[in-house]
Amino acid sequence: MKLFVFDHCPFCIKAMMVAGLKKVDVELVYLQNHDVEARVEKVGANLVPILETPDGSYMAESLDIAAYFDNVDGQPIVAAGRQSDRISSWMEVAGYFGSHLIYPRWMMINLPEFQIEEANAWFIKNKSAMIGMTFDEAFANSEEYLAKLNVELFKLDWLVPPSQRHNQLTYDDVNLFPFLRNYTVIKGLRYPGHVRQYLDEMSVLTGIALYDSVAV
Numbered sequence: 001m002k003l004f005v006f007d008h009c010p011f012c013i014k015a016m017m018v019a020g021l022k023k024v025d026v027e028l029v030y031l032q033n034h035d036v037e038a039r040v041e042k043v044g045a046n047l048v049p050i051l052e053t054p055d056g057s058y059m060a061e062s063l064d065i066a067a068y069f070d071n072v073d074g075q076p077i078v079a080a081g082r083q084s085d086r087i088s089s090w091m092e093v094a095g096y097f098g099s100h101l102i103y104p105r106w107m108m109i110n111l112p113e114f115q116i117e118e119a120n121a122w123f124i125k126n127k128s129a130m131i132g133m134t135f136d137e138a139f140a141n142s143e144e145y146l147a148k149l150n151v152e153l154f155k156l157d158w159l160v161p162p163s164q165r166h167n168q169l170t171y172d173d174v175n176l177f178p179f180l181r182n183y184t185v186i187k188g189l190r191y192p193g194h195v196r197q198y199l200d201e202m203s204v205l206t207g208i209a210l211y212d213s214v215a216v
Contacts, residue, residue: 001026002052003065004042006033006113008106010178011062012049013208017177018066018078020207021169026051026069030112034122066174081172086158091179094152097145098179101186103127104135109185109214142186149183150190161197162205169205177202185211 003019003026005012019026031038036046043050043060051059051068059065070076081087107120114120128134138145159176162169180199183189191199203210 001054002029003027004029004031004039004048004050004052006031006048007111008102008113008182009048010182013178013181014062014174015049015051015065015069017202017206017208018069018174021205022069022072022077024069024072032116033113033119034116035119063171063174066171077169078174079168079170081170081175083158083172084175087172087176090152090155091176094149095179097149097152098183098186099127100131100133100138100145101142101149102182103131104139105185105216107135108216109211142188146186146188149186153189153195154192156192156195159195159198161194162201163197167201167205169202173202177206177208181208181210185215187215 001024003012003015005016005028007030016028018024031048039046039048039050042052042058045060047060049060049062049065051065053059053068059068066078067076070078103123106114107124114123124135131138162173177199180195181203184199199210202208
């Protein structure tokens, strides 16, 4: 099996973390960010992740792929989530500050989906329009966004590290961890102890590396 992904894409991480948790034998193929044609020719839309299954067919939609990996051995272990509304509400606020912080930083570290100039230019054009400012402007305002995201992190008082629930992962984790993991590219975030523990334990369980060592 092949899984076509971007390393920075939280939807890709949703699929990748379940594959890692279940030790699924899948080859990760990193597409270039601007290569829309490569995605459209497989699933008819500009989507990632994309799974090429053993029969040669393609599957899109991150949660469908995550469920496929969880069921690949007939013994699913990821439990249903119970915090979807809480996660959505938190992401609505935190995601605004987070996007202004992480988008410029993806251009400052070495990611496999940004290996040619066209990929960088495509990302900068689209994401600058999304946040309504240039990456230079967003980065210059890092201190403001950082302070506000730090406040939001302290609102995750309901988050429970895996070790405190017998390492039982749920779809709440699948939906939240990828975004928290991406925030580790931001230097200066102040994680409450249990949130930092959550990140570290989830990284070990799923095999998804954090960005602490290259944080900007």
